[in-house]
Amino acid sequence: MNHAIAMDTRADIPTDYQDTPIGRLLEYHNMARALDGYTQAPLLIGMCMDHRKNLRIPENFAYIIRTGGANLRYSEFKVSYAIAVGGVRAIALIGHNQCGMVNLIARQALFVQGLVDAGWARETAERHFHHFAPMFEIGDEMDFVVSETKRLRLRYPKVIAAPLLYRIEDNRLYWIQET
């Protein structure tokens, strides 16, 4: 089981992340740390496209890739760009609870009808759903973010990566303790 651990004070931040861009992200968003000035972004944030989330971070602090479920499997070139050209050496992967990419199949009828209402033929909408839903289904939010973080660590060995969770109810970031 993975656990979401509250990050309320600096002492809560795992030592591996303290004084790294990941620790700073937690301090800015959760602990009201004064926003520092940056000229070059030290961090890449991967987070869901969901509209209910807003981060408190300084300007120029982070590249941000937003996708369904914070799934970066189909954004690899952009991740590589942020690392290779942008020079980032830290990735914060932020999942969130109540994510629409969990149990997608339960929303099939809604999805298809929504596209029909937007002008698609029903059969095309159904084919579209069946083609893409398995690619974007994430299962469980926290398990997915942890497995995706592990994949990124293997892919980019000199980049630190941390799995985080955004809770919709309190708009705070939690560290996902990996087990």
Ligand SMILES: [Zn+2]
């Ligand atoms: Zn989501």
